[in-house]
Amino acid sequence: GAGVSQSPSNKVTEKGKDVELRCDPISGHTALYWYRQSLGQGLEFLIYFQGNSAPDKSGLPSDRFSAERTGGSVSTLTIQRTQQEDSAVYLCASSPPPSGRADTQYFGPGTRLTVL
C-alpha cells in the first residue's frame, strides 16, 4: 500500500512569509507526528495527533508554529512569519492504532524548507 506522503517536496520562501506543509498518513493510521530535522539541532519532535484526542503540542518551538489534522487523516503544519532558523527538513510520520506495544512510526520523505 501507499506510504506516508508529504508535499511539497521542497519549498523556498522569503523571510516573513507564511508556509503550509502537508502530510498524508498511511490509511488507517490513527497517530500522526511532525518532526523537524536541522543541521544544528538534529531531529526534534514538534507535535503529535492521536485519533480525536487533543494534540500534544509540547515540541512546537514558538507560537508561529501550528498544526491541524482534518478528519483524522491529512495534517497541515503551518509556519507563520517564517525566519531563517526555520530552514530545515520537516518530517511526518504515522503509526497504526495502539495494539499492545511498540507501534512503529512510518516516515514520509519530508519537505525541505528554505527561508531566504
Place this chain on the structure above:
Amino acid sequence: AQTVTQSQPEMSVQEAETVTLSCTYDTSESDYYLFWYKQPPSRQMILVIRQEAYKQQNATENRFSVNFQKAAKSFSLKISDSQLGDAAIYFCAYRKGYGGSQGNLIFGKGTKLSVKP
C-alpha cells in the same frame, strides 16, 4: 528528560565486512522501546530494527542485529556482510511507553555510515 547519544558521527566499513554502531541512552523509565532507523540520501527514514525493553533477547533482522544491555543503557547495532546499499545515516531512537503523549521518538544525532567497495 530522556536523552540518546551516538558518539560516532561517522563510520566506514568495507563491503562484506561487519560494523557496529554505538548508542547509549538515559532514562528513568522501565518500560520503553528502542529503534534504529536509517536515512539514505533520499531522506526517507526507514526502520531497521526495534527492541522492547522488557525483552531480554536481542532483536535480529536478517543482517542487522542489536546488542541491548539494559543495565548499561546501551543499544548497539551490528551490520553483518555490509552492502553498498547500507550507506546512510543511522539514527538511534528511544520511545517511552506506548500511545498517548508518550509516543514521540527521541533521536540521537546520527552516525553517517560509508561503505567502501
